[in-house]
Amino acid sequence: xxxxxxxxxxxxxxxxxxxxxxxxxxxxxxxxxxxxxxxxxxxxxxxxxxxxxxxxxxxxxxxxxxxxxxxxxxxxxxxxxxxxxxxxxxxxxxxxxxxxxxxxxxxxxxxxxxxxxxxxxxxxxxxxxxxxxxxxxxxxxxxxxxxxxxxxxxxxxxxxxxx
Numbered sequence: 001x002x003x004x005x006x007x008x009x010x011x012x013x014x015x016x017x018x019x020x021x022x023x024x025x026x027x028x029x030x031x032x033x034x035x036x037x038x039x040x041x042x043x044x045x046x047x048x049x050x051x052x053x054x055x056x057x058x059x060x061x062x063x064x065x066x067x068x069x070x071x072x073x074x075x076x077x078x079x080x081x082x083x084x085x086x087x088x089x090x091x092x093x094x095x096x097x098x099x100x101x102x103x104x105x106x107x108x109x110x111x112x113x114x115x116x117x118x119x120x121x122x123x124x125x126x127x128x129x130x131x132x133x134x135x136x137x138x139x140x141x142x143x144x145x146x147x148x149x150x151x152x153x154x155x156x157x158x159x160x161x162x163x
Contacts, residue, residue: 037101042110046100049109050093057092061085 068081099105122130156162 035101037103037106038110042106042113045109045113045116046106050096050100053096054089054093057089061089064088 062085065081065085068084069077071077073080100109153162
C-alpha cells in the first residue's frame with residue numbers, strides 16, 4: 001500500500017519535540033542568522049514590495065522630521081529631529097527584510113510573480129491605440145457635459161433662478 005505524499009505513518013508523532021543540551025544555543029544562532037528564503041524566486045516582487053514600503057517610510061520620516069523641527073526640543077533638537085526618523089527608517093528596513101523573507105509572505109510574493117509571468121500583456125501598438133480611444137472619448141464627453149451645463153445655466157437664467 002502506497003502512502004500519499006504529505007501524509008505520515010500513524011506511529012510517528014506529528015510534532016517532533018527538540019530537547020537536550022544545546023537547544024537554546026541553536027535557537028540563538030537561528031535568530032542571528034540572516035538569510036533569504038528561496039533566494040532565486042520572487043526577486044522582483046520582493047524588491048518592489050521592500051522598496052515601496054521603505055520609500056513610503058522615508059516620506060513619513062521627512063514629514064516627521066519637519067514636524068519635530070517645529071517643536072521646542074532643547075539642546076538635542078538636531079539629534080532628535082534627524083535621529084528619530086532615521087532610526088525609524090532603519091527599523092522599518094529591517095522589519096521589511098524580515099517580512100519579505102518570512103516563508104508565508106515570500107511564498108505569496110513568489111506565487112504573485114509567477115502569475116504575473118503568465119499574463120498575456122498587450123503590445124505597445126495596442127496600448128497606444130487604446131490610449132487614443134480613451135483620450136478622444138474623454139474629450140467628447142467633456143464637450144457634451146459642458147454643453148448640457150451651459151443649457152442648464154441658460155434655463156436657470158431664463159427662469160430667474162440664477163443671476
